[in-house]
Amino acid sequence: MKLVIAATGASGSIYLQRLLDQIDPAAHEIPLVMSGHAKPAAKQELGAFKIPEAIAQHAENDLNVPFVSGSARFDAMVIVPCSMATIGRIASGSSDTALLRAADVFLKERRKLILVPRETPWNLIHARNVVTLLEAGAIVLPAIPSFYSRPKSLVDLVDTVVWRILDQIGLPNPRAYRWQDEAPKTSRKKN
Numbered sequence: 001m002k003l004v005i006a007a008t009g010a011s012g013s014i015y016l017q018r019l020l021d022q023i024d025p026a027a028h029e030i031p032l033v034m035s036g037h038a039k040p041a042a043k044q045e046l047g048a049f050k051i052p053e054a055i056a057q058h059a060e061n062d063l064n065v066p067f068v069s070g071s072a073r074f075d076a077m078v079i080v081p082c083s084m085a086t087i088g089r090i091a092s093g094s095s096d097t098a099l100l101r102a103a104d105v106f107l108k109e110r111r112k113l114i115l116v117p118r119e120t121p122w123n124l125i126h127a128r129n130v131v132t133l134l135e136a137g138a139i140v141l142p143a144i145p146s147f148y149s150r151p152k153s154l155v156d157l158v159d160t161v162v163w164r165i166l167d168q169i170g171l172p173n174p175r176a177y178r179w180q181d182e183a184p185k186t187s188r189k190k191n
Contacts, residue, residue: 015118030056067105149177
């Protein structure tokens with residue numbers, strides 16, 4: 001699979017780190033684009049941010065990368081974390097960076113674009129931009145963890161979001177918690 005992974009300067013770098021940790025770069029082509037604010041945010045939040053060696057990093061202003069062209073075949077793009085400013089720029093059709101141009105290309109080519117905002121609360125402009133992107137075909141997957149799996153640590157909690165991202169990409173993850181339909185355990189008393 002060919003996946004573009006991008007990050008902006010929104011809080012939530014741990015989601016990016018855990019996603020990179022759970023995708024095998026030997027089995028998939030993974031270019032990574034980080035905005036100018038993403039790297040300082042990752043350093044502030046994580047201290048040591050680790051990018052696997054097999055992942056190709058590209059500068060945000062490099063428009064000579066293949067994934068900014070509709071003629072290049074890529075399967076999915078994930079922006080995690082995705083700031084509301086980036087969502088607004090994508091919704092407006094801005095394409096002045098590799099990250100924004102790639103998102104625009106994925107929308108116009110009807111390829112899977114997954115946006116993972118973490119910011120809260122939203123204002124009306126944020127909500128309208130999200131609706132615009134949903135109508136254009138993007139998948140908006142807010143970084144809202146689930147608790148069904150009874151996470152025991154911060155990493156376990158973060159992984160509940162990462163598993164949803166992997167599901168949307170179409171990559172299996174054997175560790176992902178799956179809801180089981182269990183028969184109710186009730187006893188019937190005769191009256």
